[in-house]
Amino acid sequence: DIQMTQSPSTLSASVGDRVTITCRASQSISNWLAWYQQKPGNAPNLLIYQASSLERGVPSRFSGSGSGTEFSLTISGLQPDDFATYYCQQYDIYPWTFGQGTKVDIK
Amino acid sequence: QVQLVQSGAEVKKPGASVKVSCKTSRYTFTSYAIHWVRQAPGQSLEWMGWINGGNGNSKSSEKFQGRVTFTGDTSANTAYMELRSLRPEDTAVYYCAAYSWGGGALDFWGQGTMVTVYS
Numbered sequence: 001d002i003q004m005t006q007s008p009s010t011l012s013a014s015v016g017d018r019v020t021i022t023c024r025a026s027q028s029i030s031n032w033l034a035w036y037q038q039k040p041g042n043a044p045n046l047l048i049y050q051a052s053s054l055e056r057g058v059p060s061r062f063s064g065s066g067s068g069t070e071f072s073l074t075i076s077g078l079q080p081d082d083f084a085t086y087y088c089q090q091y092d093i094y095p096w097t098f099g100q101g102t103k104v105d106i107k
Numbered sequence: 108q109v110q111l112v113q114s115g116a117e118v119k120k121p122g123a124s125v126k127v128s129c130k131t132s133r134y135t136f137t138s139y140a141i142h143w144v145r146q147a148p149g150q151s152l153e154w155m156g157w158i159n160g161g162n163g164n165s166k167s168s169e170k171f172q173g174r175v176t177f178t179g180d181t182s183a184n185t186a187y188m189e190l191r192s193l194r195p196e197d198t199a200v201y202y203c204a205a206y207s208w209g210g211g212a213l214d215f216w217g218q219g220t221m222v223t224v225y226s
Contacts, residue, residue: 034212036152043202043216044152055211087152091212095168096142096154 002026002090006099012107017078021102023071023088032092035064035073038101039084047086048073078104109135111203111217118223119193126189127220129203133184135215136160139205141186142213143177147199157206158186193224 003026013019023033031051036044046055048064051071061076075082083106088099114128129141143155156167158177165177176189186203201220204213 036213043204043219044213045216046212046214049210049212049214053210055214089152089154089212091206094166095170098152098154100151 001095002029002093002097004088004090004097004099006086006088006102008102009100010103010105012105013078014107015078015080019075019078019104021073021086021088021104023066023073023099025069025071025090028068029090029092031067032090033064033066033071034089034091035062036087036089037082037084038087044087075104109139109205109215111135111141111205111215113201113203113217113220116221116223118225120226121194121224123193123224124189124191125193125222126187127201127203127222129186129188129217131184131186131205135205136179136181136184136186139207139214141177141179142204142206143188144202144204144213145199146202146219147196150199153199155188155201160184160186190222193222195224195226198222198224 005024033051035048038044047058047062052064063074085101085103087101112130117125140157142157145153158165160179174191178187203217205215
């Protein structure tokens with residue numbers, strides 16, 4: 001199975017900060033990488049697909065980049081609604097796999 | 108707007124089976140693959156497999172092969188996930204999610220179904 005490793009596991013930040021979360025795949029997945037946001041008690045919500053395509057309705061402060069094995073999610077100007085857990089997911093090869101998550105909390 | 112509505116919480120004993128439903132529209136059921144993902148308490152997400160409501164094709168993760176079955180009822184636009192021989196470690200929230208064949212990823216998610224396994 002492809003292992004997805006996110007860093008950091010926890011990130012403390014303030015409103016207005018620019019934050020970056022990285023995700024590394026154990027083998028190349030081209031650009032078949034998605035990012036999700038999850039808040040407690042809720043289902044995940046798709047933010048980015050194919051590494052850098054913004055899902056419809058997602059604010060433009062979210063952006064994704066990378067290909068192959070190295071990817072990143074950047075939030076430019078953190079908003080109060082962005083404090084949540086973020087997951088990367090590869091959907092190139094079965095079984096699809098997720099990272100362990102990055103919790104973004106308030107500094 | 109795509110909506111996926113799942114069945115309610117379940118409590119099961121070890122060794123039993125559980126069947127979770129995921130109801131959607133006819134368009135969604137036949138145009139998207141319905142995937143199943145679970146999340147144990149405090150843990151990350153785990154992909155289980157998918158079903159194509161349009162033709163009934165399905166695929167499951169090898170981890171669950173022999174224990175899980177994905178089915179669909181086209182008359183009810185509903186997908187089902189049945190997990191057998193339940194163990195305490197199967198305690199989790201089970202989600203269905205829609206994947207568009209034309210692009211995107213797991214674009215839309217059900218609200219989740221909590222399955223608790225304990226004796």
